[in-house]
Amino acid sequence: MPRPATPAAEDCLKTVYAAGEWSDEKITLSKLAQALGVSPSTASEAVRKLTDAGLLRHERYGGVELTEAGRLQALGVVRRHRLIETFLVADLGYSWDEVHEEAEVLEHAVSDRMLDRLDRRLGHPERDPHGDPIPRPDGTVPRPGAHSLADLPEGAAGSVARISDADPEVLRYFADLGIGLDLHVRVVKRREFAGTTVVRLGEGPGGREVDLGDPAVAAVWVLPAAR
Amino acid sequence: MPRPATPAAEDCLKTVYAAGEWSDEKITLSKLAQALGVSPSTASEAVRKLTDAGLLRHERYGGVELTEAGRLQALGVVRRHRLIETFLVADLGYSWDEVHEEAEVLEHAVSDRMLDRLDRRLGHPERDPHGDPIPRPDGTVPRPGAHSLADLPEGAAGSVARISDADPEVLRYFADLGIGLDLHVRVVKRREFAGTTVVRLGEGPGGREVDLGDPAVAAVWVLPAAR
DNA sequence: AAACGCTTTTCGGTCCACCGAAAACTCCTC
DNA sequence: GAGGAGTTTTCGGTGGACCGAAAAGCGTTT
Numbered sequence: 001m002p003r004p005a006t007p008a009a010e011d012c013l014k015t016v017y018a019a020g021e022w023s024d025e026k027i028t029l030s031k032l033a034q035a036l037g038v039s040p041s042t043a044s045e046a047v048r049k050l051t052d053a054g055l056l057r058h059e060r061y062g063g064v065e066l067t068e069a070g071r072l073q074a075l076g077v078v079r080r081h082r083l084i085e086t087f088l089v090a091d092l093g094y095s096w097d098e099v100h101e102e103a104e105v106l107e108h109a110v111s112d113r114m115l116d117r118l119d120r121r122l123g124h125p126e127r128d129p130h131g132d133p134i135p136r137p138d139g140t141v142p143r144p145g146a147h148s149l150a151d152l153p154e155g156a157a158g159s160v161a162r163i164s165d166a167d168p169e170v171l172r173y174f175a176d177l178g179i180g181l182d183l184h185v186r187v188v189k190r191r192e193f194a195g196t197t198v199v200r201l202g203e204g205p206g207g208r209e210v211d212l213g214d215p216a217v218a219a220v221w222v223l224p225a226a227r
Numbered sequence: 228m229p230r231p232a233t234p235a236a237e238d239c240l241k242t243v244y245a246a247g248e249w250s251d252e253k254i255t256l257s258k259l260a261q262a263l264g265v266s267p268s269t270a271s272e273a274v275r276k277l278t279d280a281g282l283l284r285h286e287r288y289g290g291v292e293l294t295e296a297g298r299l300q301a302l303g304v305v306r307r308h309r310l311i312e313t314f315l316v317a318d319l320g321y322s323w324d325e326v327h328e329e330a331e332v333l334e335h336a337v338s339d340r341m342l343d344r345l346d347r348r349l350g351h352p353e354r355d356p357h358g359d360p361i362p363r364p365d366g367t368v369p370r371p372g373a374h375s376l377a378d379l380p381e382g383a384a385g386s387v388a389r390i391s392d393a394d395p396e397v398l399r400y401f402a403d404l405g406i407g408l409d410l411h412v413r414v415v416k417r418r419e420f421a422g423t424t425v426v427r428l429g430e431g432p433g434g435r436e437v438d439l440g441d442p443a444v445a446a447v448w449v450l451p452a453a454r
Numbered sequence: 455a456a457a458c459g460c461t462t463t464t465c466g467g468t469c470c471a472c473c474g475a476a477a478a479c480t481c482c483t484c
Numbered sequence: 485g486a487g488g489a490g491t492t493t494t495c496g497g498t499g500g501a502c503c504g505a506a507a508a509g510c511g512t513t514t
Contacts, residue, residue, distance in 0.1 A: 455514100456514090459512090466503105468501105470499105479490105480489100483489100484487085
């Protein structure tokens with residue numbers, strides 16, 4: 001996992017990777033610009049440079065995707081980000097809605113040596129506090145076969161494998177509801193017209209039912225229970 | 228301890244502070260440039276900007292020193308640097324010659340929140356792995372009354388309070404010799420003509436004597452034994 | 455097929471950190 | 485007190501990351 005030159009480039013690769021992680025559409029320039037918090041012109045320039053460097057593939061007026069070399073570098077950044085998040089929660093007592101910002105900065109600052117030490121100290125974790133898989137140093141990625149709760153039929157159940165960290169507020173909301181990794185959940189009833197879903201949390205008599213709105217449902221990924 | 232805008236500015240303030248920490252001469256531009264690893268023209272420009280910002284004091288063709296505001300910001304950077312070094316050694320198993328580089332980068336990346344957590348986790352340490360005092364959040368600095376071994380008369384003894392971290396090689400050398408913080412040392416004999424000093428390490432019958440060259444002697448700071 | 459709206463690209467332009475060369479200055483020596 | 489060595493400053497210039505405005509291209513609609 002070689003390192004790209006600059007933080008801006010790392011952020012760009014990381015964002016393109018993230019866009020393709022849970023779906024496989026090429027990201028558009030405007031979405032990229034928005035995700036990076038820069039103007040479209042800046043994003044366009046950055047993409048041009050990374051394309052010239054052989055890290056991105058991009059046809060004029062088309063979507064952006066990673067080359068194999070770009071994917072490797074992106075995986076490095078993502079690995080750093082997620083290991084740091086894991087460390088912040090496990091060792092420094094951060095809550096899961098606080099870690100993202102901090103990791104966003106630190107991912108550009110930690111050396112390979114430090115990353116190794118963190119990894120060892122944490123026992124080579126396979127997922128970060130939100131359940132996102134931590135890429136391995138060799139470029140492979142642990143892939144639990146999780147599905148978004150939004151895609152599961154009524155009656156389906158499983159354990160929470162991932163919660164999208166896109167919005168810290170949502171994370172705090174889930175924390176309040178007691179929703180966390182490995183919690184058992186079941187889709188009880190969909191009310192499409194109302195945009196909500198009734199979800200049963202926990203197994204057995206201790207379980208509770210909550211009404212989740214569509215955005216919240218889409219943020220929860222579940223590993224279907226073996227049956 | 229407010230934060231200056233950029234890493235380059237932080238490094239500049241930190242270096243000016245470091246120059247005045249163990250002596251009180253103003254640093255010259257050329258030394259500053261050398262310490263920062265930039266050309267004199269770059270250093271000159273940086274100093275001009277920080278002077279305009281009210282953080283440095285500088286008369287044309289004269290030395291550079293911190294204003295009160297500059298000192299506060301410098302203390303912030305130094306605090307971050309030294310707490311990080313302490314953390315790397317205490318929690319991640321770094322040896323004391325490895326930490327400087329890493330902290331050099333991380334000091335610009337850690338947030339106040341993370342610094343607080345580190346500080347708490349480490350038990351609010353007062354000195355870093357080399358014995359350098361860690362400035363407190365309020366801007367005060369713990370000041371052990373240490374002297375360079377080079378300034379002590381023959382026969383004087385005390386405990387090692389600080390070892391200059393200017394040169395990692397020297398640190399590794401000391402580690403090999405078993406010289407570390409709080410070790411009891413005594414100046415046995417000076418051989419000025421030869422540029423060496425005989426130093427007794429440890430108290431009682433278990434003590435050993437070693438011959439240290441001038442640079443090594445100057446790097447060791449001692450808290451004189453109360454008598 | 456012309457026109458519209460949207461996205462993408464290009465085009466100046468800014469700011470920061472850096473450099474080397476040349477000019478300005480200090481200070482020491484003779 | 486005139487030179488000269490060394491330091492400091494100024495000056496012009498580079499590359500990176502950013503911006504807004506304007507041009508170019510795409511897809512769709514009329």
